[in-house]
Amino acid sequence: MIVKNFAVLFTFTFFVFSDTAFVDLPKCKLDNFECMRGLYESVIHGIGKTGIPELKIPPVDPIKLTNVTVNVLGLVNITMVDGVAKGVKDCIFEQFRVNITEERGHQENTCDISIKGHYKIESASPLLEALLQGNAISGEGNGKIKIEKLHLKFDFPFYAQKRDDGEIYMKCIYDLIKYDYEIRGKVGFFADNLYLGNQEISETIMTMLNENWQFVMSSFGQPFVDKGVELYFKFAGYFFDSVPARNYILDDLTPYARP
Structure with a gap:
């Protein structure tokens, strides 16, 4: 979710003390963008496959997908009934910077992502069925999509949040993230048991998708990337929502903190 090229790598050391967990991390100044990049990278890579059970932080790789549905242009619903997404822990983090006074942040990373599992697809539009001469698109079986070198740029609002426990946390406003x-x-697709009416069309459709993946992703890929970004920040945000900023930030955030 590959990072061997970077000179600075951080590692997690987890200690359990009484009923709480303490996360020992290198500390950064907010204006030291290289340190912040490495810090964020270490958070994602360190959680990796294990998460931090003591803080109730789940793993970020693989990410378990259960009944996750994507609607494509109002035409079909594609549901990952039971599957996993892999690759986040090996992402290459090129940039991560924050401005505490403006409460804005920016990050860029490149990832190889794969999603596979038990899928289900069904028509969501009577118009589509009419265009297909009354035949519905349906399917239920094994599916996979692999995206190589997905480069993402994020601009996100955040703020220093002081909570009732007296600690200050870095709080990201996920609903307002722009990317x-x-x-x-390149992108590769696989699915079996895909039907148009009663006709099995898996091989034909997969050939078409794989030969024209650039057009497919530019025309229909946005809902899938939207869902992936939502899940990525959901899991990545668990750490920053759970660990006080004093454990990894050197600056005094008191002047910036708000409820």
Whole structure:
């Protein structure tokens, strides 16, 4: 979710003391962007496959997907009934910077992402069925999508939040995240048991998708990336929502803190 090229790598050391967990991390000044990049990278890579059970932080790789549905242009619903997304822990983090006075942050990373599992697809539009001469698109079986070198740019609002426990946390406002992406590698698709009416069309459709993946992603890929970004920040945010900023930030955040 590859980082061997970077000179600075951070590692997690987890200690359990009484009923609480303490996370020992290198500390950064907010204006030291290289340190902040490495810190964020270490958070994602360190949680990795294990998470931090003591803080009730789940793993970020693989991410378990259960009944996650994406609607594509109002035409079909694609549901990952039971699957996993892999690759987050090996992402390359090129940039991570924050401005505490403006309460804005920016990050860029590149990831190889794969999603596979038990899928279900069904028509969501009578118009589509009419165009297909009354035939519905349906399917339920094994599916996989692999995206190579997915480059993501995020701009996100955040603030220093002082909570009732007296600690200050870095709180990201996930609903207001703006992002852009480009695929610098290629995309591969696989699915079986895909039908148009009573006709099995898996091989035909997969050939078409894989030969025209650039058009497919530019035309229909946005809902999938939207869902992926939502899940990525949901899991990455667990750490910053759970660990007081004093454990990894050197600056005094008191002047900036608000409820």
